[in-house]
Every structure is written in C-alpha cells, then in structure tokens.
Amino acid sequence: MTDPIALLIRPMQVEDIPRVMQITECQPEAPHWPVSAYELALNPNAAPRRVALVAEHLASRALVGFVVASLVAGEAELESIAVAAEAQRCGLGGQLLLKLLAALKDLDVSRINLEVRASNHPALALYARHGFRETGRRIGYYAEPVEDAELMCLDLG
Numbered sequence: 028m029t030d031p032i033a034l035l036i037r038p039m040q041v042e043d044i045p046r047v048m049q050i051t052e053c054q055p056e057a058p059h060w061p062v063s064a065y066e067l068a069l070n071p072n073a074a075p076r077r078v079a080l081v082a083e084h085l086a087s088r089a090l091v092g093f094v095v096a097s098l099v100a101g102e103a104e105l106e107s108i109a110v111a112a113e114a115q116r117c118g119l120g121g122q123l124l125l126k127l128l129a130a131l132k133d134l135d136v137s138r139i140n141l142e143v144r145a146s147n148h149p150a151l152a153l154y155a156r157h158g159f160r161e162t163g164r165r166i167g168y169y170a171e172p173v174e175d176a177e178l179m180c181l182d183l184g
C-alpha cells in the first residue's frame with residue numbers, strides 16, 4: 028500500500044478562484060460555476076452557508092483539488108468536488124471528502140446529500156467507497172446531455 032500524498036487541505040480563499048475554475052474547465056462532469064458563485068460561496072454572510080476547501084500539494088503548494096458543500100437546516104449538500112485531471116486516482120478526492128465530512132461533523136451536520144450524473148462512474152465509486160448509499164434517481168435531471176441523477180446520502184451522526 029502506498030502512503031497518501033501529503034496535502035494541505037484548507038479553506039478556499041478568493042485568490043484560489045481562478046485555479047479552481049481552471050481545474051473544472053477541462054472536465055465536463057464537474058459543475059462549471061461562474062466567478063460570482065464562488066464569491067458567494069466564500070461570503071460568510073451569504074445564505075445558505077457553505078464549506079469550501081482546497082487541497083494543495085504540501086511540497087509544491089500547487090492547488091490540485093477542491094470541494095464545496097452548502098448547509099441547510101442541519102443537513103449538507105455536496106455541490107462540487109473536483110481534482111485536477113493530472114492528479115486523479117491518487118487518493119486526493121478521498122482526502123478532500125474525508126476532510127469535508129470532519130468539518131461538517133464539527134458543525135453538527137447530521138447528513139450529507141448529493142446528486143451525481145448516472146454515468147459519472149469515478150464519482151459514484153468515490154462516494155460509495157466512503158459510505159454513501161443510493162436513495163433514488165431523478166429522471167432527466169441534467170441537461171446537455173440530458174441524463175438521470177443518482178441521489179446519494181451519508182449519515183454523519
């Protein structure tokens with residue numbers, strides 16, 4: 028078994044937004060948010076409140092991934108997670124997810140929910156590996172291309 032890659036996982040800052048958008052640009056499965064959506068996610072006074080984390084390689088300080096979740100009524104919604112294409116399948120997505128789950132537990136969040144394209148096998152496998160269970164399917168939920176959403180959740184209690 029190889030050691031996990033040494034990462035610094037820290038709150039996202041406004042200065043990180045260009046690199047975060049660059050990571051999603053070439054990945055059709057990732058949500059493509061405008062700058063204003065990231066700015067809103069980082070605004071502590073905005074509703075809903077969000078937890079946004081980025082992962083940096085400890086050695087190079089290169090930003091290689093991020094995750095964003097919103098908090099509503101004691102539950103969270105995983106809105107976006109992406110790892111730079113060249114850094115995938117090295118455990119970074121898993122490390123980001125674990126750090127997010129720990130942060131949500133500290134905020135007394137009882138459950139995290141998500142929607143994912145039914146064809147997004149890497150993401151479905153990541154979530155299943157970390158204990159998410161499928162709770163349903165929304166037919167034709169996504170556009171361009173039209174596709175079903177798998178609904179998943181994980182109880183944090």
Ligand SMILES: CC(C)(COP(=O)(O)OP(=O)(O)OC[C@H]1O[C@@H](n2cnc3c(N)ncnc32)[C@H](O)[C@@H]1OP(=O)(O)O)[C@@H](O)C(=O)NCCC(=O)NCCS
Binds near residue numbers: 056106114121149156
């Ligand atoms: C989904 C994503 C974040 C996973 O990040 P990652 O750093 O590659 O994931 P990890 O290396 O931590 O993988 C953890 C587990 O997820 C599963 N997994 C990840 N990528 C996979 C792939 N391409 N095929 C199959 N399983 C995969 C595996 O179970 C893996 O464990 P293993 O390598 O020990 O078998 C990444 O593929 C990505 O950024 N995709 C584009 C954006 C996206 O689809 N986001 C989700 C929708 S918002």
